[in-house]
Amino acid sequence: MRLSRNRHWGHPLTVGFVRDLAAAAAKAGLATLYIGDIGQPRGGRLAYGHASHQTGLDVDVWLNLDAKPAHESAAARENIATPSLVLAGPPPRVDPRAFRAGHLALLRLAATRPGVDRVLVNPAIKQHLCEIVSGERGWLRLVRPWWGHDSHMHVHMRCPPGSPSCRDPPPIPPGDGCDATLAWWFSQPPVPPVRPSTPRPDLPAACVALGRLP
Numbered sequence: 001m002r003l004s005r006n007r008h009w010g011h012p013l014t015v016g017f018v019r020d021l022a023a024a025a026a027k028a029g030l031a032t033l034y035i036g037d038i039g040q041p042r043g044g045r046l047a048y049g050h051a052s053h054q055t056g057l058d059v060d061v062w063l064n065l066d067a068k069p070a071h072e073s074a075a076a077r078e079n080i081a082t083p084s085l086v087l088a089g090p091p092p093r094v095d096p097r098a099f100r101a102g103h104l105a106l107l108r109l110a111a112t113r114p115g116v117d118r119v120l121v122n123p124a125i126k127q128h129l130c131e132i133v134s135g136e137r138g139w140l141r142l143v144r145p146w147w148g149h150d151s152h153m154h155v156h157m158r159c160p161p162g163s164p165s166c167r168d169p170p171p172i173p174p175g176d177g178c179d180a181t182l183a184w185w186f187s188q189p190p191v192p193p194v195r196p197s198t199p200r201p202d203l204p205a206a207c208v209a210l211g212r213l214p
């Protein structure tokens, strides 16, 4: 989506995930997926709050299951909106008129693809999953609450093999996450608190070298 942003570039591992997820979603009878930001060519700086999209290992998948063939032109993809699945509250909660079985199916498919480290969603969506998922719940552990993310999920891939300078984030604690760590989010503001601006760290030398390539 929004091809003009030029953020549809990712590590082959991430692109493979997108293709794998899309094939699994099609098999499950879901509509064509809307894929949001991955990264810029060769990574590169992104604004505060979006810095995770610099390594090619992160991709936003919209939680919009209403794709139509008419949406596929590049021009159409500039303007399609993705509605929120969350009512603001307080407390925020999933909109029962918006959240469908297909959303549950898509989140489960994403969290169970190989190579996925974690899937970030709004705390209200995580809470809803905690309440409705029956049977195998192991995948719920990978679905983590974060600010925003009420209309898309953010998928982070584990470091690819053979990338010694890649660092995975701290491991996810054991359990399904339907606990006090989730409850904490409901005491937080709906958007992240503004941090005092700090200088950005210098780019690693390997990244600077990439930026010099023609």
Ligand SMILES: [Zn+2]
Pocket: 053, 058, 059, 060, 153, 154, 155
């Ligand atoms: Zn994201």
